[in-house]
Amino acid sequence: MLKSHFNLKKDETEEAESEEEPVTEAIVEEEKMVIDISEERILKKSEVSIRLSWLGKTAEGDGYTYLKATITWMKLTNIEAITCFKHLQFVDVSNNNLNIQRLQPVTELPFLILLQADNNELYTAALKTCKYLQVLILNYNQLTTVKHVFQPQLSTLEVGYNQINEIVVNKMPHLRCIDFRYNVIRELPLAMDFPKLDSLYLAGNKIKSLLGIETLTNLRILHVRNNPIKYLNGFVPELVKLQYLNLRNCKVATLRQVKKLRMLPALEVLILKGTPYLGGPGKESAEAAVEEEDPEIRVEVLAALPKLKRFNKTEYSPEERQEAKELMNQWQEEGEKDEEDDEDVAEELGEEMRPNE
Template sequence: MSLTGASMLKSRFDISKSRTEAEPEEIEEENTEAKEEEVKEEEVSVEDKIVYPERRLNRSEVSVRLSLLGKTAEGDGYTYLKAACTGMSLTNISAIKSFQHLQFVDVSDNCLDLENLQAVTELPFLVLIHADKNLLYSAALKRMKYMQVIIMNNNFLTSVEDVYQPELSTLEVGYNKIKKIEFAKKMPNIKCLDFRHNLVRDIESIDFPNLDSLYLAGNEITSLVGIERLVNLRILHVRKNPIKLLNGFNSELKKLQYINLRNCKVATLRQVKKLRVLPALETLILKGCPYMGGTGEENPVVAEEEEPAELRIEVLASLPRLKRLNKGVVTPEERAEAKELLKQWIEEGENDEEEMVEEKEDGSIID
């Protein structure tokens, strides 16, 4: 039993339908500040509430929330594969164990702690668990044979060290309080890690050679050193992190096609040029960075401004293989201008000395 393709790499999908390959540009967080404020309000309300009235799920409630008709795991008949028991203030979901053919379970927006969520581990064919907005301080579900996708956004997780599922391919734990991405046991099948809006400071402990997509927007990352180990990485989304230096990239990252550095702290063309080593890079998002005239902060007004045309040409001259820069597809006219600028640089002899001086004055460490 396996979930193939990029359709299972993110939780923003309808699992009753197939989804085309994810386009990271389209899933950038909107109204980030409002979302963060919402999370803070939820934290206060959860922590202030002392007693949670018992609310047990019953079988009849599950029955009317079944969907996604499909073949049984044994292939000898048809059954409903998905149950969505969301927003019901549930504290106990033991009744779900009666539905042994379930492969997808969504119990988001309830009052479940880890002990009560463990009921889903008794579903022998479970592939995906979606448990956003519950009372989870740990994601350590008991080992399951087929579990591939765990989604636990907006909980109270501080670590993922105790997470272990042998077939896990996607772990999404955004809007928690996780400081380090570190696991006690190796999970070789991991393809997608999503730790948006946590407290992560670096990626040096991430060692997943098969990782395809890494989403780390809204953390406290200052360096991308360690990225060189992720030799199969295709998507890197690090929007809104205090990243100034683009160290760590090398030519072994042959599949890296998309990098989102929106509202980071990249301030010079010299740093952008470090991405030349990436042979497959097609899309680069730099909007909001100081180099593009931004401040490195989320700002709805700035977000609507067009980046200076001359800066687009500089980036395209530095990275001629790009097909898309920020939200704009590279035009033939821009490519021609970039080619002329590159020719001019070669004739004059490229010199990053001025940028190096600027970085030293800014206190950045030059490699």
């Protein structure tokens, strides 16, 4: 599955001005971990020079220069030297000792498009505004919120493996990919205002309900594996572009829940491996990783969702499609009946009436 951002870890051979916002008080609050001056590690210009790559045209188009700097695993606490390389567009400073103040020099690069700063000492993401920044990647830090992020051209925000407990994101008109995987989010906002959002990654959180996704009418990819999601409420016919839904290791247990996905006109790929419906534990485990698929359940899912092209890792065969067609005819003749105990129905109705806390 492709994500809609650049990957700085690839091999080298692969591929009107915004007003600057002041750094908020959160930055001061963030500096709970002060780096001892005796441990300071200052980046040198010569060290940047030997870590440049991606030869390309300058932003002005008047010559060629190196556009990418990979400055990782250096225990850096000061990267001011990077400001001497004004043509840089892609910067990776992962695996250093940078807090938000010490990361700010990258915002002085006038043509910065992508910034990756995984595994540093960031407690806030309150970077100064960059005119052209499109991709911001801050995995494996200590972030608890991204409410201070505002970059007018941002299209991808990736903040996995932090301590974020709610989705509070400033309205940025070009945002297309949000990645909050493996944080501690418990619920979705009941009104998410991301009109161009294409991909939403929320794996490994504590989300029980998908109520709130109704407004994401341009969403194409929804990845929520390893969440305690039991009821598939929140899906509406207006989600006309949703093609890929990953519910692996969630707690979906019945065909009745699967049938709720019928209203998604573009759904082509559904992942339910590891769910109780397929005999799994409903959570990440070695057992879920090796479980075998029941051929009858594969056909049952296709009969419920005849537009599917792939279920889990395998595309449907013509033979399976014929069996599913026969099962659909049988359901029509007998009248569909989805058994679910009264306790589950009551619990689900309670979820549907969940207030916006």
